[in-house]
Amino acid sequence: MTPNPTLRDVALLSGVSIMTVSRVINAEWEVTSATAQRVREAIEALGYRPNPLARSLRTGHDEALGLVVETIGDPFFAAMTEAVEESARKAGLFLIIASAGKSPEEERAVILDLLHRSVSGLIIVPCLLAYGKERLPIGAGGVPVVFVDRPPIDLEADTVLVHNEDGVRHATAHLIAHGHRRIAFAGTGIERFSLQRRFEGYCNALGDAGIEYDPSLVVSYTPDTRDHPPALTKVLTLRDPATAVLSANEMASLEVVRELHSLARTDIALVSFDDFAIAESLTPPVTVARQDPALMGRTATYLLLRRIRGDTSPPRHVLLSTTFLERGSGEIEPRSTSDLRSQAGTGLPQPVPVRAPPN
Amino acid sequence: MTPNPTLRDVALLSGVSIMTVSRVINAEWEVTSATAQRVREAIEALGYRPNPLARSLRTGHDEALGLVVETIGDPFFAAMTEAVEESARKAGLFLIIASAGKSPEEERAVILDLLHRSVSGLIIVPCLLAYGKERLPIGAGGVPVVFVDRPPIDLEADTVLVHNEDGVRHATAHLIAHGHRRIAFAGTGIERFSLQRRFEGYCNALGDAGIEYDPSLVVSYTPDTRDHPPALTKVLTLRDPATAVLSANEMASLEVVRELHSLARTDIALVSFDDFAIAESLTPPVTVARQDPALMGRTATYLLLRRIRGDTSPPRHVLLSTTFLERGSGEIEPRSTSDLRSQAGTGLPQPVPVRAPPN
DNA sequence: TCACGATTTGATAACGATATCATCCGCTCG
């Protein structure tokens, strides 16, 4: 209830000047151990704690990191956020979280606000902003920054990414190896960088196997979980329907599982990019390419702390790899070729060739 | 790259004093529209934004809310956090998140740190600290505070809780109504308030039905997901084993599902307190008592903003109710009494029967 | 024309810390 004690109060009580107190707090040297002792007792007695606002105002940097993320509700980012918060707190830093908003302007404003708070560093999951053109005082010469999950457009800075293309390419090849040729690609926020790379991986794997890419097999969910039309149903009822699904992120996987389950289509193979809570307890258990969001968060924080402590080496690009876990859903074979052919025979695909390809 | 412009710069450019600029920014009155216009142009030209640190230092309150939560990794709290962040940002406030740490001292330190940052208000999920005895300058006469999910020990303040006891009582009664008398209770962090209340609900429902409480049916997981021994197996292999499980929070439910699934015990009934991602896509779909973490977050923020704007009415206690969703797993009947008797008769628990059970 | 209230503006002191430089003190050394 009583106002917080200040340096002044401590100085008064211990009979020294505020500078001496300040020195005791910040640096042990240059102050006699006797007086230091007296000051420390006064600090203890009053329960003094330095005011971080005043300190930041004067020094120009705060004992806090800023995290800009699109949404913490996404379980992937929630896990990452937790890891960042934990690492930051271990280093004695607070974490200020802000979501990026819906437009580049908002994203910019959010970052400017954080910078005005003199955060010591920023971890950013870039969404909509073209960072290179913004001339924000971040990166080399400005506030240290680490980009996570997606690279900043047009800017060189520390970046932590997962090997999206590789992971999905492998996952898709896995499905192909099990006999699938009609593989749907499902994702939320498909226009985002990481999804784009995953999409490339998907296309490349198809290309490697000589399978033509069919845009009608792409399912795009909105990031908003609330209203999802049964988007998957469409690709499963095409004339030449999908026999397997590659879902490209956790939220999409949840949707896909929900849909497959409500359709009772346990014959459809599924590989999920991103592991999720009870993937292994589903029927069938879901084969996944697992990213480690916590590792990502820890890595980003580690790089950021190095920068804050003065590391000026060239920007680093960390590429985390994924772990492929075969659990069952990814190893389902398509219905026999004859089945397929007869099915394909009944119908005419969308625009696609008029006549089914030979064999 | 150039340092942020300050009031001084704007004043210089527009040919007025810094006070006039300050007035233009904070209050339109008392300044001629002509000069105001000039000042606004200068602000625009320089891209000036007020420094929140300096402002907070001077005024004693920051445009930020503080959130203290045990762990954001818990999906329930992640969803709540997202809702809080969203509401706060709509009100033009930042959100500073801090996790409470592992001891009362840490929790106290975290709150003091936030207070030193002059946050306008705090939302706290109290963990270990006895708030009544701490004499923290929060609540009436101090910084507005709203407690969430658990009530503060020994302190009167705005609180948002779910009706834990009711929800679990109903869920347990539901299992009993379906013929179960041996119902396990599973939870993580069982010593916490909300789990305690849920436990009470469980006990009360048993009492209502005249079933004796058996402590050997309680499964306590640690909040740490990493190493969970197969705790559930024990209660399923008792001489008089559980035929149903009531899992008391989301993380426990995930564990229970994992265990039941790996044991292939689809004969065990399950009701989960807390809905979770693909509960309805499991086999069988999981019956749940659903809390709404987003509603909880929004409600808390709403109450807090009212307080910040000067509401001094007596503390409010909001009690959110749960929604019961029958999906299948909670409606499984126990094996017939004869089956049970024969099993119980043949069997010695752990090393499993030597001989396969008949039929 | 001048004095007067009402309004708009400005000068200056906080807020609570740190940076910078000056001062003080006790030593050593010439």
Place this chain on the structure above:
DNA sequence: CGAGCGGATGATATCGTTATCAAATCGTGA
């Protein structure tokens, strides 16, 4: 014995705002 030195301490300006009160300005009525 006094100059010089170095380590400990203190006085003061400063960070970018807002609060407070004083000053300037204006229009108006006697």
